[in-house]
Amino acid sequence: MIIRRALSLSCVSLAPLRVAVIGSGPAGLYACSRLLQKVPECVVDVFDRNQVPYGLVYYGVAPDHYDMKKCTNQFEKMFTENSSRLSLFCNVNVGKDVKYKELCKSYDAIVLAYGANKARSLNLKNERAINCFSGSDFVSWYNGLPRYSAAPLLDVEKAVVIGNGNVAIDCSRILLSSPEKLAHTDVPENAMKALRSSKIRNVRMFGRRGPIEASFTIKELRELLNLEGCSNYLDRPKRRILELMANSTSPKSANAARSCSIEFFHAPEEIHVDANGRVEFITMRNRLTNQVMLLPCGLLIYAVGFENIVLEGVPTTEDNRLRMEDWCHVHSQSDEAMVYATGWCAHAAKGVIAESQTQAVAVIDKLADDLTAGKILKREVSGAKKLLEERSVPYISWFDWLYVDKCERRMGALLGKPREKIYDATTLLRIRKL
Numbered sequence: 550m551i552i553r554r555a556l557s558l559s560c561v562s563l564a565p566l567r568v569a570v571i572g573s574g575p576a577g578l579y580a581c582s583r584l585l586q587k588v589p590e591c592v593v594d595v596f597d598r599n600q601v602p603y604g605l606v607y608y609g610v611a612p613d614h615y616d617m618k619k620c621t622n623q624f625e626k627m628f629t630e631n632s633s634r635l636s637l638f639c640n641v642n643v644g645k646d647v648k649y650k651e652l653c654k655s656y657d658a659i660v661l662a663y664g665a666n667k668a669r670s671l672n673l674k675n676e677r678a679i680n681c682f683s684g685s686d687f688v689s690w691y692n693g694l695p696r697y698s699a700a701p702l703l704d705v706e707k708a709v710v711i712g713n714g715n716v717a718i719d720c721s722r723i724l725l726s727s728p729e730k731l732a733h734t735d736v737p738e739n740a741m742k743a744l745r746s747s748k749i750r751n752v753r754m755f756g757r758r759g760p761i762e763a764s765f766t767i768k769e770l771r772e773l774l775n776l777e778g779c780s781n782y783l784d785r786p787k788r789r790i791l792e793l794m795a796n797s798t799s800p801k802s803a804n805a806a807r808s809c810s811i812e813f814f815h816a817p818e819e820i821h822v823d824a825n826g827r828v829e830f831i832t833m834r835n836r837l838t839n840q841v842m843l844l845p846c847g848l849l850i851y852a853v854g855f856e857n858i859v860l861e862g863v864p865t866t867e868d869n870r871l872r873m874e875d876w877c878h879v880h881s882q883s884d885e886a887m888v889y890a891t892g893w894c895a896h897a898a899k900g901v902i903a904e905s906q907t908q909a910v911a912v913i914d915k916l917a918d919d920l921t922a923g924k925i926l927k928r929e930v931s932g933a934k935k936l937l938e939e940r941s942v943p944y945i946s947w948f949d950w951l952y953v954d955k956c957e958r959r960m961g962a963l964l965g966k967p968r969e970k971i972y973d974a975t976t977l978l979r980i981r982k983l
Contacts, residue, residue: 565634566591566920567930569656569886571643571860573597574604575902576892577662578624579909584660585631587917592634594656594932597663598642600695600945600977601953604664606902608694609685611719612734613726615967620902628947638937639945640978646942647933649862653885655933658916658925661863661871661879661890662909665855665898671711675820676851679827684716684852691723691744693737693970695977700739702827703747705847709831711817712852713756714764720850721752722773725807730777735961737970751808753844755815755833757853763813764899773809780805782812820849855898863888871895877912887925889916949981956980 566588570577573595581593601607603621610617628635643649643663652659668683670676680702682690690701708724710717723731728745736744756763774781814836821830821843831846859865864872864880871890872880879888891912892905900908919925937944945953953971960969971977 564927564929566658566925566927567656567932568593568658568660568916569652569933570595570660570662571597571652572604572661572663572892572894573599573602573637573639574662574664574892575606575620575905576664576894576909577604577660578602578627579906580660580662580891580913581635582623582627583910583913584916585627585635587913588920592932594636594638594934596641596643596647596933597637597639600640600974602637602639602947602950608689608692610692611688611723612692612731612736613722615734617902632947635947636932636934637945637947637950638934639950641937641942641944644861646940646944647936649860651936652933653881653888655930655936656886657927657930659886659888660912660916661860661888661894662892663860663894665857665893667856667858668851669854669856671817671820671851671853673817673820675822675828678820678822678849679825680847681820681828681849682851684710684712684720684850685855687720687850688716691736691740693735693740693972695972695974700743701848703743703749703848706748706750707845708749708752708848708850709833709844709846710752710754710850710852711757712850712854713754713758713762713811713813714852714854715766715769716852717754717756717850718765718769718773720852721754721809722776724749724752724848725773725776725779725809727778732964733966735966735968735970737972738964739972749848750806752810754809754811755817756811756813757816757836759813770811773811776807776809778805779807779809781808782810817851855893857894857898877915884926887916887919943978945977945981953977953980 568584568591570581570593577595581595584591584593606618606621641647668685682701687701710721731744732741815833816836817831818834819832820828823829828846828849831844831849833842833844857870859869859871866872874880877889879890881888889912891909957968957970961967971980
């Protein structure tokens, strides 16, 4: 820090502070918003490996939770009002299209905000069997993420969901929701086609931990328990803890077309497949009684959390985590960009959008303090745009995205929905050239 400060004070530069933000989800864009406010003379470039911005707001938030996506209005206003100093580079894979070290030499500061996008494994044999999905993959499918466009097979009546968090709840709710309800959301038509013909009638959701440790929210649980046309069963321990939910639970009814159960203290032990390699049964063990159950399971979804991944070139610890100097600084060389981290990539993969905003604001406030204290070395740097263009990287700019967004909204209007997402990556890249 002393060396960096000395260099900073000895180099008088009229150039603006140039910052790279890696990740265009809530953490990254809230960081941008605060940065533009706190450091008016800065220039910010935002990178994302996905073809469109907004991260989990676009590809993770459940399609029937449209109110949670309204933060994109704020982000759109931010890009519009700061077009001269805020740029977007989607479809850019940091580590492949441009190296992390190259960014360190092209910017004065870097903010890592790329999330935690690797699903935690069950560590069971046959985990990658046909019709066995991580919760994040299943969510990406019904949200139209291009690289997850292959549809699950919904031609069976019984599905099992492992996990007791909001992702598990979302997956269960989407499986059991009526197609008529989902038709007016932004579920892409390729996924809607599969959901309309779905034969799923029963979902059993198992948590490995107890009801006290369950990480789903009251709101998410209430939505599942009150799902129209679906009877439900909730383990009694949870009903005692969440008395608010007691009146929402109902005994299984012969009149209900679909049913859902939420059960605790059960751990998966073995995944059984048929002759074609498709999941057929799952062995579950009750961790309290040690009782073993063999359950029919034509579709298996496991949502047991995420693992933080580190971009190639970013300093790591011995256990392959981000090498953090403190709560927000990432280890960096004294003659290169100062590096910060916020959101899921910096800490545990948990928390809601509001928490991402709070943390992003705190990190950028620290960046601004570092700048005032002369701890950030301002250099004559020009960013990575020229480098991407020299390598013919087909990045998607903010103005490209606006055209894609316009196309999606127009197609959605014809179908009576907010938007029809373009889930084919090639089509996305072709449209952005029009």
